[in-house]
Amino acid sequence: MTAQSSQQPPALKAATEACETCPTFNAGHLTKLGINLTNVDYVIALAGNPNTGKSTVFNALTGLRQHTGNWPGKTVTRAEGGFAYGDKRFKIVDLPGTYSLLSTSVDEEVARDFILFGRPDVTVIVVDATRLERNLNLVLQVLEITDRAVLCVNLIDEARRHQITVDDRILAKELGIPVVLTAARQREGIDLLLKNIHDVATGAFVCRPHRVQTISREVAHALDAITARVRGLFPDLPNARWVALRLLEGDQRMIDAVQSGELGTVVRNHTPTTPRPAEVPV
Numbered sequence: 171m172t173a174q175s176s177q178q179p180p181a182l183k184a185a186t187e188a189c190e191t192c193p194t195f196n197a198g199h200l201t202k203l204g205i206n207l208t209n210v211d212y213v214i215a216l217a218g219n220p221n222t223g224k225s226t227v228f229n230a231l232t233g234l235r236q237h238t239g240n241w242p243g244k245t246v247t248r249a250e251g252g253f254a255y256g257d258k259r260f261k262i263v264d265l266p267g268t269y270s271l272l273s274t275s276v277d278e279e280v281a282r283d284f285i286l287f288g289r290p291d292v293t294v295i296v297v298d299a300t301r302l303e304r305n306l307n308l309v310l311q312v313l314e315i316t317d318r319a320v321l322c323v324n325l326i327d328e329a330r331r332h333q334i335t336v337d338d339r340i341l342a343k344e345l346g347i348p349v350v351l352t353a354a355r356q357r358e359g360i361d362l363l364l365k366n367i368h369d370v371a372t373g374a375f376v377c378r379p380h381r382v383q384t385i386s387r388e389v390a391h392a393l394d395a396i397t398a399r400v401r402g403l404f405p406d407l408p409n410a411r412w413v414a415l416r417l418l419e420g421d422q423r424m425i426d427a428v429q430s431g432e433l434g435t436v437v438r439n440h441t442p443t444t445p446r447p448a449e450v451p452v
């Protein structure tokens with residue numbers, strides 16, 4: 171969706187670029203997921219393995235502007251809060267801490283469905299700087315679903331203590347998303363994290379996420395065929411290949427979403443005149 175060819179006609183190129191900055195969150199689905207969108211410019215999801223300091227990052231970003239509840243119909247708790255940066259208002263939703271998004275547990279399902287169906291403007295993935303390799307699994311899974319993400323490499327103070335150096339620039343280049351080193355407990359790096367969230371949300375920074383290609387020729391062949399069918403059904407779906415992969419796995423939630431047409435409403439809304447929610451405080 172962010173790929174732009176230099177051969178594109180100027181008008182088309184301008185339209186594509188304009189869409190990088192248009193609001194993308196899926197109001198219908200987010201409301202269904204119990205999110206109040208009044209007076210919100212952008213919706214941010216916070217994902218990460220358990221114990222990476224996700225709640226600490228959440229608190230550093232939101233301060234006291236937060237409340238907790240449950241996900242609709244689930245016993246999984248949810249914290250959400252608000253913050254402002256520049257002249258924009260952000261709502262941030264703390265997703266359950268998970269090691270994966272393969273939806274084998276309620277927590278994983280909640281996190282995955284929020285990113286997939288809610289289409290947050292930015293997903294912030296918090297990882298533990300001292301366990302980066304293990305944490306990257308979730309990062310790559312998130313990048314399969316969305317191309318709007320910021321990596322927050324937290325506990326950088328602990329990493330330093332263990333003589334672990336994280337090269338944020340190389341990581342950002344290889345992943346294709348902004349990378350910020352933080353020690354959230356001390357608020358170190360939080361301002362830079364805010365700026366990067368803002369830049370991805372507004373389209374000032376366009377992510378080019380890394381996608382893993384490690385499938386056999388046979389699977390690739392089947393995948394191409396299913397991807398083409400999915401694209402035919404839902405031409406505006408941002409990641410038909412990822413959906414096709416889930417269908418190939420027999421993922422019941424995805425099969426239902428295709429059969430009911432729910433996926434069709436997940437597409438990005440390109441209409442600049444989309445009615446925005448009424449203006450009341452977060």
Ligand SMILES: Nc1nc2c(ncn2[C@@H]2O[C@H](COP(=O)(O)OP(=O)(O)O)[C@@H](O)[C@H]2O)c(=O)[nH]1
Nearest residue numbers: 220221222223224225226324325352353354355
């Ligand atoms: N040293 C250090 N500890 C942190 C940092 N961020 C969080 N913690 C601590 O790590 C533990 C887990 O943090 P928490 O925010 O609950 O993690 P969550 O499970 O991912 O929500 C807590 O004891 C935090 O105080 C950090 O940047 N540096």
Ligand SMILES: [Mg+2]
Nearest residue numbers: 224225226267
């Ligand atoms: Mg937590």
